Amino acid sequence: MKLFLAPIQGMTTACYRNAFARHFGNIDAYYTPFIGTSEIKKVSQSLLKDILPENNDPMVKLVPQLLGNDGIQFKSFARIISDMGYKEINWNVGCPFPMVTKKKKGSGILLYPDMVNKFLDQACSDSSYKITVKMRLGFDDTEAGIRVMQVLNQYPLGGVIIHARTGIQMYSGHVDLDGFEALTALCKHEVTYNGDIFNYDNFLNTSARFPAIENFMLGRGALIDPFLPSKIKGNIISPDNKISIIRQFHDEIFNYYRSILSGEKHLCDKMKEFWNYMIINMDKDGKFAKKIKKCSHSSEYLALINQIFQHNLEWEI
Ligand SMILES: Cc1cc2nc3c(=O)[nH]c(=O)nc-3n(C[C@H](O)[C@H](O)[C@H](O)COP(=O)(O)O)c2cc1C
The missing domain is CATH 1.10.167 (Regulator of G-protein Signalling 4; domain 2)
Structure with a gap:
């Protein structure tokens, strides 16, 4: 079983991740908060500061995350990032904030499977990195997520992380485990579960419901209780x-x-x-x-x- 730390913009920055790994550990990979893609000439050291190898503990497995809907821009950014040594790049199609979704980015792109198709055609045409996708169940319902999953199945992705909420739910309401089950049943890639694991019982219940799922991503639960990953992994700390x-x-x-x-x-x-x-x-x-x-x-x-x-x-x- 693998545990990943979810990206939380403003919180899980390099300093936080390095300190978390040193004091609490038990995380197999740390996903960075998103970096928005744009024209390649706008890439700068300060934009990439959070993922620069000199700011990150080399023992910490890091997966940089990009947000955008232009496959060519993604590819240019991903190439620079893979040259730094990162071979997995995560694509954010889960961000729920209206200023992002209105531009058909984050969970907003989940309404446009053709755009996802075009994006992946362009972004997957470079073999120097592997793309993983962090998505929601859909923008306003799971039907949208199902259409997008059919597209994702056509590409050689490294895996799909599913936050079991829709975009319009933002962070409120409950996770929809039936929706997660429907998407997972369809997905040909390795799936990671994400959403509302706040304590050990939440983890036990979720893993009992989905015994085939081997990867779990923890966000707010690990920030509230940084010992939660060690408890899940059975590594007892006095x-x-x-x-x-x-x-x-x-x-x-x-x-x-x-x-x-x-x-x-x-x-x-x-x-x-x-x-x-x-x-x-x-x-x-x-x-x-x-x-x-x-x-x-x-x-x-x-x-x-x-x-x-x-x-x-x-x-x-
Ligand atoms: C304040 C905040 C910022 C977030 N920033 C990001 C982000 O940059 N990229 C991303 O993929 N998800 C982001 N998320 C979503 C989390 O990674 C995670 O998917 C979500 O919180 C559900 O998991 P949890 O219930 O374990 O926290 C953010 C969530 C919060 C609350």
Whole structure:
């Protein structure tokens, strides 16, 4: 069984992935947040910063993700990325945000199987990389996903990751396991399940329902409980060590952002994103969440973080 860390824009950046791998591990591959494709002359070091080998731990298997609907542009970007040593490139056809979907990108392209066909004709014509696809069940219903899957079956893809929601669901409502089953039954490629695995029971129930699925991608669940991958893999970490591991992980990310961001508020705002996830298990009585939101200076922030860690002497999950 393989576990992958899902891309979460703004969160699972190189610094986060490197620290996650070092402190928690048990992830077989880390998918990067998407990079939007465009004209090749717009490719720059800063656009590719998050995937540059010098910013990524060489022991961490990384899969760069691209978002776009132009196969020629994808191919040009993918070629540059494969020259950096990455042989799997992931195509995002799942992003649900209207400013993306209105341009027939992300999950928006799922309504246009002919565009998917043309895109893959162009993008798959270079054998220096393998394309994997991260998709949703469809844009507004699973019928669209089924039509797209028939197209995906015609190409030599490295696999398909299915987030078991439609695009218009965004991140709300429930995953549709019947829809996932329908798409998986049709798919000729290796399938990875993705969606709403927040705890060990969610994993057990999903894997019991789909015994043939061997790959699972964890997103928010792993950000809320970074020990979840080790639990799923059966690698037990002593409960006595867990809270100090979380503290080291936090400090590493905080120090990184302190070194690159200018402005106290900017730094606090960045760390609030981290706490959007981590607070869920560390603030069960709701004492700290509002205080974090109000922080605008690092001294105030660090004093509060110290209180949170003093309040949580153990990682209680
Ligand atoms: C804030 C946020 C940003 C995301 N950014 C990306 C992204 O850049 N690329 C992508 O393929 N999916 C992205 N996703 C979707 C996740 O990778 C994942 O498919 C989704 O959260 C469902 O999995 P989960 O329930 O395990 O979190 C994002 C999700 C969230 C909540």
